[in-house]
Structure formats: C-alpha cells, structure tokens
Amino acid sequence: MVSKQLKRASRSARILILEDDLLNAFLIEDTLKQAGHEIVGPAKTVPQALGLLERGGTDAAILDLQINDEMSYEVGxxxxxxxxxxxxxxxxxxxxxxxxxxHVAFLSKPFGVAALLDLIEKLLDPPGEPKR
Known part of the structure; x- marks a missing residue:
C-alpha cells in the first residue's frame, strides 16, 4: 500500500514523531523510513518527546495534538x-x-501517505527558501 504512493524525499532528515496511537505511529514511521528519513522516537508521551529533543539532532517533527489526556503544546x-x-x-x-x-502546518486525521509525504517536504523545504 505505502510503496505504491511512495516517493523518495529530496533530502534525508531526522524526524521526531509524537503519537500515542500505535497504528498511527507505525504508519507515520514506516512511511517516512521508506521515503529515506530517520525516525526520532516515536515518542508516546510529552516527556518522552522533550527528552528526545534534548538529545539534539532533530530536523523536523510531527506531533499528534492530543496525547492521551494531555496536549502537545509544550513540545511545540x-x-x-x-x-x-x-x-x-x-x-x-x-x-x-x-x-x-x-504558523504550524496542520494535517487532519485520517490522512493518506501522499499528504504525509507532501507535509514533510514542505517542512524541510519551505516556500521561498533555497533548496538544500
């Protein structure tokens, strides 16, 4: 399913994922790995995500807004x-x-593979900035 819609990223990046739903986390992680990215996490809690950020080396992030009963605003x-x-x-x-x-990009659930990959490309190469 994923491989039919998959396109390789224009550049590889380390992407933090904060997602408490295991199926959604797997979909995001698998899609991004197949596109050539490295995954940071996935984190399942806000403290886990903050700890991963403290280690450094994150190029972009995808945060589920609501993590269990908590909002991911602190990570944002x-x-x-x-x-x-x-x-x-x-x-x-x-x-x-x-x-x-x-100012933050927004992706409504449920979303497809193509929408996720387009989102990552926009995060890594915003309009108006030179391509890396």
Whole structure:
C-alpha cells in the first residue's frame, strides 16, 4: 500500500514523531523510513518527546495534538524555541489548535501517505527558501 504512493524525499532528515496511537505511529514511521528519513522516537508521551529533543539532532517533527489526556503544546513551544519546523496531526478542527500555533502546518486525521509525504517536504523545504 505505502510503496505504491511512495516517493523518495529530496533530502534525508531526522524526524521526531509524537503519537500515542500505535497504528498511527507505525504508519507515520514506516512511511517516512521508506521515503529515506530517520525516525526520532516515536515518542508516546510529552516527556518522552522533550527528552528526545534534548538529545539534539532533530530536523523536523510531527506531533499528534492530543496525547492521551494531555496536549502537545509544550513540545511545540520547545520546537519553536529550537527553530525546528514541525506539524500538528489531529482529528480536531484547526480552530482547536489556537492562535499561538497558527504558523504550524496542520494535517487532519485520517490522512493518506501522499499528504504525509507532501507535509514533510514542505517542512524541510519551505516556500521561498533555497533548496538544500
């Protein structure tokens, strides 16, 4: 399924995944690995994600907005502080995210492989920046 829609990334990156649903985490991890990326995590809790960020070497991140009963805002703030591009995945509407993260890419669940790969390309090579 994934391999039919898969395209190799224009460049390889280390991508942090914060996702508490095992099936979603596997889909994201498998897709990104097949596209040539290295996975940081996946983290299943906010403290795990923060610990992985402290180790350094993360190029981009994909955060599930709601991790169990907790929101992933603290991880998002840390990513912003470190100037690491990131995106939110959630089944909630975009208005649920709030204005403090209006600059962050948003991917609605459920999403497909092509949408995930397009999102990662946009995170790694934002419009207006020279290609690496």
């Amino acid at each position: 703030r840390k990513l912003d502080e470190l100037s690491i591009p990131w995106a939110i995945t959630t089944a909630h509407p975009p208005s649920f995210v709030g204005p403090q993260f209006s």
